Amino acid sequence: MTQVTMLSASQISHLLDMPAVIDAVADAYKEKVNHPATLWPMVYEQLGGEEDMDIRSGVLASKHVFGSKLLAWFGENAKRGLPELNGLVNLYSSDTGEPVAVLNATALTGFRTGAAGAVASRLLANPDATTLLVVGTGSQAPYQIMAQLCVLPKVTQVLLANPRDAKKAQAAVQRSRVIVTATPSTKPLIQADWVQPGTHLNAIGADMEGKQELDAKLFQGAQAYTDDVPQASEVGEIQNPIKAGVIKPEQVVEIGNSLLDPTLGRHDANAITIFDSTGIALQDLAAANLAFVRAKEQGVGTQVDL
Known part of the structure; x- marks a missing residue:
């Protein structure tokens, strides 16, 4: 009989802390480059005008786990008094193939997505930056702010912009x-x-063909980075400047390579740097495994016999 640990959103929020997730995500990026970690093809589906879902999966060999995340976004759920994001992360042992944990994907996604942007800012942002702007006021905004403040110690002002108000956003x-x-x-x-x-x-939102947050011209002369070049070229922010002929995929640097080779980072203080975070399964697996390990250590979670 297989015993599986079930972790709720509340439990995950208590088990994880953002600095630890940032480091776990950074390690996963480096492992992707060194190949003990592998991504499997993603599945996307537009379910309607304001609904979509995706399935991300892969293996994190250093932690002896593999797994998948199914996450659904229903943009009209706020009007129904329901969360916009719902989903589950399934974690398996890569030694035996047995399921070991099922985690609420909403809280986990908040942590790992915030951490992804923080990894990039820690590496690429000017360390003297004092003003942070977050465009978008949805469920991801608090995690992004929390993560950025962990790596940008000189930030003294945080601005929030409603993307529908172009004048104030400018x-x-x-x-x-x-x-x-x-x-x-x-x-x-x-x-x-x-x-x-x-x-x-940090362009966080684009994770499907047709999505766009930045003017494609912004990539002209900028230093561009992403978590996975093939994936981002199809569904990330860089799909747009690539289609427009502004940049080529080979000009984009994977963030894991930059973490391992400092010469691939910011070239000078006046450069514009862009990180296209499409979201990869290794982020989810790294955060999920961290929560699972801590849950075992602290006796947290509901044990289910399958």
């Missing part, structure tokens, strides 16, 4: 040197001429 962009976009937008929210030299941007 003013906020011009004042900020670290910018996070976390929306389901299908048209550019930030124009190239709004962004000042030395700015770092």
Whole structure:
């Protein structure tokens, strides 16, 4: 009989802390480059105008786990008094193939997505940046702010911009040197001429063909990074400048390579750097495994015999 640990959103929130998740995600990025970690093909499906789902899976060999996450986004759920994001992460032992944990994907996704942007900002943002802007005020915004503050100690001002208010968004962009976009937008929210030299941007929202948060012209002359070049070229923010002929996929650097080779980081203080975070299964597995290990240590979770 197989025993599986079930972890709720509340339990995950108590088990995880953002600095530890940031480090776990950074390690997963490096493992992707060194090949003890592997991604499997993603599944996307547009279920309607304001609904979509995706399935991400892979193996994190160093932790002896593999697994998958199914996450559904229903944009109209707020009007129903329901969460917009719902899903589960299934974690398996890569030694025996047995399921070991089932975790609430909503809390886990918040932590790992916030951590992904923080890994990039820690590496690429100007360390003297004092103003952070988050474009988008949905469920991801608190995690992004929390994660950015963990790695940007000189930030003294955090701005929030409603993407529907272009005039205020423009003013906020011009004042900020670290910018996070976390929306389901299908048209550019930030124009190239709004962004000042030395700015770092984390484009979080694009994870499906047709999504876009940044003006494709912004990539002209910028240093572009992502979590997985093939995936991002099809569904990430960089799909748009690639289609427009502004950049080529081979010009984009995977963040794991930059973590292992500092020469691939920011070239100078005035450069504009962009991290396209499409979200990969290794982030989910790293965060899920961290929560599972801590749950075992602390006796947290519901044990189910399958």
